[in-house]
Amino acid sequence: MSSRIEILxxxxxRSDGRRQxxxxxxxxxxxxxxxxxxxxxxxxxxxxxSVSIFGPREAKQRSQTLHDRAILNVEVNVLPFSTGDRRRxxxxxxxxxxxxxxxxxxxxxVVQTSLYPRSQIDIFVxxxxxxxxxxQACINATTLALASAGVPMFDFVCAVSGxxxxxxxxxxxxxxxxxxxxxxxxxxxxxxxxxxLVTLETRLHVDRFADIFRLACDAGQTIHAEMRRAVxxxxxxxxxxxxxGPRAGPGEHMDRDVVMDxxxxxx
Amino acid sequence: xxxxxxxxxxxxxxxxGALKEGLRVDGRLPLEMRTPALAFGPELGWVECSLGKxxxxxxxxxxxxxxxxxxxxxxxxxxxxxxSPMASSxxxxxxxxxxxxxxxxxxxxxxxxxDVVDKESLCVLAGQRVWxxxxxxxxxxxxxxxxxxxxxxxxxxxxxxxxxxVEVVGEEVTVHHPSERAPVxxxxxxxxxxxxxxxxxxxxxxxxxxxxxxxxxxxxxxxxIALNAQRELCVVQKAGGVPLAADEILRIVDVAxxxxxxLDKLVEQRLKEDWAGRxxxxx
Numbered sequence: 001m002s003s004r005i006e007i008l009x010x011x012x013x014r015s016d017g018r019r020q021x022x023x024x025x026x027x028x029x030x031x032x033x034x035x036x037x038x039x040x041x042x043x044x045x046x047x048x049x050s051v052s053i054f055g056p057r058e059a060k061q062r063s064q065t066l067h068d069r070a071i072l073n074v075e076v077n078v079l080p081f082s083t084g085d086r087r088r089x090x091x092x093x094x095x096x097x098x099x100x101x102x103x104x105x106x107x108x109x110v111v112q113t114s115l116y117p118r119s120q121i122d123i124f125v126x127x128x129x130x131x132x133x134x135x136q137a138c139i140n141a142t143t144l145a146l147a148s149a150g151v152p153m154f155d156f157v158c159a160v161s162g163x164x165x166x167x168x169x170x171x172x173x174x175x176x177x178x179x180x181x182x183x184x185x186x187x188x189x190x191x192x193x194x195x196x197l198v199t200l201e202t203r204l205h206v207d208r209f210a211d212i213f214r215l216a217c218d219a220g221q222t223i224h225a226e227m228r229r230a231v232x233x234x235x236x237x238x239x240x241x242x243x244x245g246p247r248a249g250p251g252e253h254m255d256r257d258v259v260m261d262x263x264x265x266x267x
Numbered sequence: 268x269x270x271x272x273x274x275x276x277x278x279x280x281x282x283x284g285a286l287k288e289g290l291r292v293d294g295r296l297p298l299e300m301r302t303p304a305l306a307f308g309p310e311l312g313w314v315e316c317s318l319g320k321x322x323x324x325x326x327x328x329x330x331x332x333x334x335x336x337x338x339x340x341x342x343x344x345x346x347x348x349x350x351s352p353m354a355s356s357x358x359x360x361x362x363x364x365x366x367x368x369x370x371x372x373x374x375x376x377x378x379x380x381x382d383v384v385d386k387e388s389l390c391v392l393a394g395q396r397v398w399x400x401x402x403x404x405x406x407x408x409x410x411x412x413x414x415x416x417x418x419x420x421x422x423x424x425x426x427x428x429x430x431x432x433v434e435v436v437g438e439e440v441t442v443h444h445p446s447e448r449a450p451v452x453x454x455x456x457x458x459x460x461x462x463x464x465x466x467x468x469x470x471x472x473x474x475x476x477x478x479x480x481x482x483x484x485x486x487x488x489x490x491x492i493a494l495n496a497q498r499e500l501c502v503v504q505k506a507g508g509v510p511l512a513a514d515e516i517l518r519i520v521d522v523a524x525x526x527x528x529x530l531d532k533l534v535e536q537r538l539k540e541d542w543a544g545r546x547x548x549x550x
C-alpha cells in the first residue's frame with residue numbers, strides 16, 4: 001500500500017504538499033487544564049499531544065524520594081482513538097514505557113530538580129492524535145507545560161524528527177513517511193546548541209546520518225522560536241489580564257526581550 | 268522496594284578523579300572494550316558471550332508454524348529476554364525497571380527491526396508454513412554493559428544457528444533431520460554490533476566505551492550505537508542524560524565505526540574456528 005505513494009516527487013514536493021525542509025503547522029495552546037499546575041498542548045500537523053504537570057509536590061510514595069533533588073514521574077497515555085486502527089494499549093506496553101523513560105531522562109538534567117529536594121514532579125502526557133513525530137511532540141509539549149507550571153529549567157528542549165529519502169533529507173515526518181524511511185529524532189537545547197536526545201531506529205549510512213543530524217539541530221532552533229513566542233504571548237495576556245503590566249506608552253517597546261546572560265554554568 | 272546502595276563518596280571521587288586523567292579502574296584505555304569471549308555450546312545456535320564478568324547466554328530454536336494471515340510470506344522472529352535477579356540484585360521480577368525496558372527494546376530494535384534475518388527466506392509454503400525463530404537471551408551476570416553483551420550474543424547466535432533443510436513437493440513439506448541432510452544457515456542481511464559509551468557529569472571527562480557496572484552507576488548519560496561493519500547505523504540511542512555538542516556525537520559515531528569493524532573480524536574468526544571443530548555427518 002505505502003509503496004505506491006511517492007515520498008518526494010520530481011517537483012520536490014512531499015505527499016502532503018510540503019517541501020523537503022518544511023515543517024508542519026505548529027499550534028501551541030497554553031490554557032490551563034483542570035487543576036493542573038501547568039499544562040500545554042501542541043500540534044505538529046495532525047499529531048496532537050497534551051501534557052499536564054502537577055507539582056513540585058510531596059511524593060505519593062515517600063520511599064521513592066531523593067534527599068537532594070526532586071524526582072520526575074512521567075506517565076504516558078496513548079488514547080485508543082489516536083491512531084487509524086483503534087487499539088487499546090496497556091500501561092505496560094513496552095513502547096509506551098520506553099517513551100516515558102526517554103521523556104524522563106531527557107528532562108532530568110534540564111529541570112533544576114535540586115531546588116526541590118524530597119519532592120516529586122508529575123508529568124502526565126496524553127497522546128490525542130498520532131501522525132508521525134510522536135516523541136518530538138511529547139518532548140515539545142512537556143517543555144511548554146513545565147514552563148507554564150513555572151518549574152525552573154536551564155533551557156528549552158526542542159525536538160524535531162527527520163528522515164532520509166534516497167540521499168534527500170526530509171524534516172518533520174508524517175506516519176506515512178516514517179513507515180518508509182529511516183528516521184531520527186533529535187532534541188536540542190537551543191541556547192547551548194547541545195543535543196540531549198538522539199534516536200535512530202532504522203538502517204542508515206553514517207554519512208547520511210551526519211547530514212540529517214546537523215539539519216535537525218538547525219530545525220530545533222526554528223521550533224524554539226515558535227515555542228518561545230507562544231510562552232511570551234501567554235505571559236503577556238496573563239499580565240494584561242491582571243492589570244499589572246507596564247502600560248505601553250508611545251515609543252516604548254513592549255516586546256523587548258529580556259536577555260538572560262548567556263554564560264551558563266556547565267552542568 | 269529498596270534502592271540498590273549508591274557507591275560511597277570516596278569511591279565516587281576516586282573514579283571521577285581517575286577518569287579525568289583518562290585512567291580507568293580496570294586499567295583499560297577510555298575507548299577500549301573488554302575483549303568479548305564467545306563460547307559455543309554443543310548445539311547450533313547456543314552461544315555464551317562474556318565481556319569481563321558480564322555473561323549472557325543466547326539460544327536460537329526454530330519450529331514450523333502457520334503464518335498470520337496479514338503476513339503470509341514472512342517468517343516470524345521473536346526475542347525473549349530473561350533479565351532476572353540472577354544477573355544482579357538491581358533487577359526484580361514484576362514490573363520492569365526503566366533499565367530493563369531499555370535493554371529489551373534495544374534488543375528488539377537491533378536484532379529484529381533492523382532486518383538482520385531475511386524474513387522472507389523463512390517462508391516454506393506461502394500462507395501455510397513458515398519458520399518461527401525463537402531467540403532466548405538469558406542474562407547470567409551483570410558486571411556492566413549488559414546491553415552490548417546481549418546484542419553480541421544474540422547476533423552471534425543467529426549467525427551460528429542452522430535450520431533443518433526442508434523439501435517442498437507440491438503441498439508436501441518434508442523436514443530433513445540434521446543427520447540426513449546438512450542444515451542450512453539463515454540468510455542474513457547484515458550483522459549489527461551494539462556499542463555503548465558512558466558520559467560523566469564533569470564535561471572535561473572523556474567518554475568511556477563499554478562501561479563497567481561502577482562506571483555505569485556513576486555515569487550521567489549513555490549513548491548506544493548499533494552499526495555493522497559496512498558503516499551502516501542501525502540504532503542510535505541517547506535518551507537524555509548530559510547534553511552533548513553535535514560534533515561530539517558525530518565523532519563518537521566515527522569511533523564506533525572502527526570498533527564495529529574490529530568486532531566483526533573477531534566474531535567471524537571465532538565462528539570459523541568453531542565450525543572447523545565440528546563434524547557434520549551427512550549420509
